[in-house]
Amino acid sequence: MLTSYRRILAQPGTLRFSMTGLVARLPISMIGLGIVLLVSAATGSYGVAGAISAAYMIANAGFAILQGRLLDRLGQGKVLAAASIGFGVAISLLVVSVQGDWPVGWTYVLAAVGGAFLPQVGSSVRTRWSHVLEQPADVQTAFALEAVLDEAVFILGPILVALLATAWHPVAGIAVAVIACVAGTLVFSAQTATAPPPHPRDSTSAPRPPMPWRSVVPLAVVCACLGVLFGAAEVTTVAFAEERGHKAVSGGLLALWALGSLSAGVVTGAIHWRRGPSYRVRWGSLAMAAAMVPLFFIHSLPLMGAVLFVAGFAIAPTMIATMSLTEAVVPSGRLTEGMAIMQTGLVAGVAPGATLSGLVVDHQGASAAYLVSVGAGLVAALAAQALPRSRTRSTPEVASAR
Template structure:
């Protein structure tokens, strides 16, 4: 079967359009055709972990077991996401997405059935692995489509901010929806709904072939597909995003445990929604500003604020204080996410950017998986709210790594080379 090469004209901007603006971004031709289905297909990242935690905790009575099952999903997603991104760069998004959403839906329903049947934990792990491995990487795919549409445009920073806001919008509605379904309908409703949204949104997104990045024809056998992981700056960003994942995972488990301990489980979704709303609001503001400071400097400043705010979570002993601190932590996450994704455009060749984005998304998932495991154990063994120590530890460790290795986030002058070994670099031909 021959390869189909799709070409997309990059959007041209006039001098008058150099000022970032969401209105101008959303008027980009063809943007809504992939944005709307992409929003629905992003729901796994927002709903999956909390749905698994609530379902497994309900059937086993243990947050430790629930965290472990959710962690198995997160780890498998983190390990397979970059491979999925590389395949999408090489063979096209549609070729990867269609089988992915079908496998994910089937695996998620199997996990649901096993949990309701009170299957042993090892059986839940067997179902959790393919569920996580097949999570569609729609967010990175949308970012890659923006990169094609806006190549060379000053709106790229606005697009990165818009994507972060979109991600956070799913984190506002996703946990609220999952919690409401699991507590008011049935504990299995969250996973079932997540699977349905993934299937419908993913297939509609895959159908938009005209907006996907082009892929190399078979005759281009000499094209080099270098891994984005070879770029030193990408490895620094991975460590940074691991810390962000620890905030998401630690908050999900700890908020669920805290609201359960005070007899108000329904407040879990509300508190997590406040946290995500802070993230979304700061993302909107961040994307509307024409920044003059270098991105790597902004990342260090923003991440310092995040580590400080996350370190205060464990001290909260009331719903009001916890909501206020959660809002503050959320407001500190978006600038770090936006700046990190923006740095990819300067560090990574175009032909490897989908993979780079999936490495960062996978890092968040891996950090979240580790966090839900550790936080679940702390909640079971120590006091209610002990899981909030996890976001503090994760962000502080990541901040130290970022501070020491921040020079690797400065793009090289050529901006198109990827490290191929110790002591030398080789140019990479991109599609």
């Protein structure tokens, strides 16, 4: 099974940029929670803490596509290095503003600036894989590897920041996240041998290739709906455990969900798929919706853990197929921008999903709130059906989907 992974990691420079990319994107799962822990400890208000964290995430979602466009035009080295420095300065000043009791408006502004500058390393890593690998099957394996690493980030990041903030100091979690981001991104951006070439715009350059919106828009909707599904399921699972008097178990339940996804991601990357990514996006999104249905009927914590583990099997394969299809249909000169659109869709969906499920929990209980995830999955499945059945930029894998 591991032969496919050994093959891609044997390519010069790939192991190095993948591992430094892993370190650089740790803040994705650390900064939001770190802000909540820092601000709540300083002010005693979870409301203010949550609002400042939301300012950070909204700015990140709003500027990710612009940064992706700059990455394609100017190159990863310049843009990621500048973004990492801007991110480090903004978040460091945010910590100073909280600890120094500055007017809260400054904290909101600095959170938004930090979110806007957060380096789009996840998109850049996938674009880099697409550049260095020639075979579509190898790109599929690389995207599976990155999906597994993403799951590791989302499992380990919150645990690490919570442990540092509670056992050491509220600043410690954010400090580690900033150091990991800045150092990891600078090392990643310095690896020029594997970086895709920039596609600058000037008066003599060819027109920018058009974005295949007929494919990109349905894929972005799928990602946004899956973000809603994730945000809703996380809040609902915490409420489910709390209703049964074991709120602390919620972290373990969510870890089982992520572990199922991680396991499926490893297997996905080792398989040579006969069906193309568009086929797998359509069926994967439907499988994610179906996997959420049994949760409505479960009342036992152990059984919930087992079912969440199985439900997680649908996550990574669907996300891998989504990124593989994006890579197949988006022109290379706009690939980082296309990847950033998908990442933005995911991030943008989490907050509405969490909010809507919270309202359902308050009025109908946790079990009913799992239906929010079911509904989001169904909308994702419907959006996936709008994907074109044929592609203009054909690869062996994409052609097999026709």
